[in-house]
Amino acid sequence: ETGVTQSPTHLIKTRGQQVTLRCSSQSGHNTVSWYQQALGQGPQFIFQYYREEENGRGNFPPRFSGLQFPNYSSELNVNALELDDSALYLCASSLAVLGASTDTQYFGPGTRLTVL
Amino acid sequence: QQQVKQSPQSLIVQKGGISIINCAYENTAFDYFPWYQQFPGKGPALLIAIRPDVSEKKEGRFTISFNKSAKQFSLHIMDSQPGDSATYFCAASLVGGGNEKLTFGTGTRLTIIP
Numbered sequence: 001e002t003g004v005t006q007s008p009t010h011l012i013k014t015r016g017q018q019v020t021l022r023c024s025s026q027s028g029h030n031t032v033s034w035y036q037q038a039l040g041q042g043p044q045f046i047f048q049y050y051r052e053e054e055n056g057r058g059n060f061p062p063r064f065s066g067l068q069f070p071n072y073s074s075e076l077n078v079n080a081l082e083l084d085d086s087a088l089y090l091c092a093s094s095l096a097v098l099g100a101s102t103d104t105q106y107f108g109p110g111t112r113l114t115v116l
Numbered sequence: 117q118q119q120v121k122q123s124p125q126s127l128i129v130q131k132g133g134i135s136i137i138n139c140a141y142e143n144t145a146f147d148y149f150p151w152y153q154q155f156p157g158k159g160p161a162l163l164i165a166i167r168p169d170v171s172e173k174k175e176g177r178f179t180i181s182f183n184k185s186a187k188q189f190s191l192h193i194m195d196s197q198p199g200d201s202a203t204y205f206c207a208a209s210l211v212g213g214g215n216e217k218l219t220f221g222t223g224t225r226l227t228i229i230p
Contacts, residue, residue: 040223041223042205042220042221043218043220045218058217090160104150104162105162105218107159107160107161109158109159110158110159
């Protein structure tokens with residue numbers, strides 16, 4: 001069984017730039033959620049994708065956007081980067097059956113984004 | 117609005133002792149309460165989880181105690197070991213509502229000393 005993987009591991013960008021982070025779900029999972037974890041804080045929910053459609057969104061501006069692909073891999077895109085976007089970005093995969101998700105989300109190792 | 121409050125922020129326990137971390141939630145609709153363990157530079161890993169229809173769940177040295185009326189739940193680590201030193205997060209979510217986002221607490225940094 002393959003776990004959740006994310007790339008890249010680390011990334012440094014400057015304010016105003018755009019970034020794309022990638023996630024491969026655990027084998028057999030069809031739902032992916034993205035979280036932002038600031039230093040010393042708990043993860044904050046950004047959004048969730050199920051069957052390539054956004055399925056819920058947290059309190060993040062529209063410059064945070066995502067995609068889920070037919071193979072259930074996913075991307076998180078952030079436009080017009082701000083200094084406060086510096087954080088660990090986590091994706092988590094889970095299995096939804098007939099539109100109702102199971103409860104367990106499995107997290108990847110994260111991408112550490114630094115905005116200068 | 118912080119929907120899940122976690123305490124203490126940090127905890128030091130002697131090897132072999134019991135580590136206790138507490139969480140309180142506000143949304144009575146939450147119906148799934150997991151605990152995650154996170155090591156530096158790693159993503160959170162699911163440790164143990166509970167549904168509100170039971171008051172306690174035990175897996176090895178880890179036990180969740182759940183008090184629905186008080187809207188509180190806690191993690192107990194028995195016989196704490198140096199390898200348990202990590203940051204622990206409680207979380208809560210709605211299951212089956214079509215938007216199963218996890219709402220996390222702020223974390224507890226646990227240090228087990230010899």
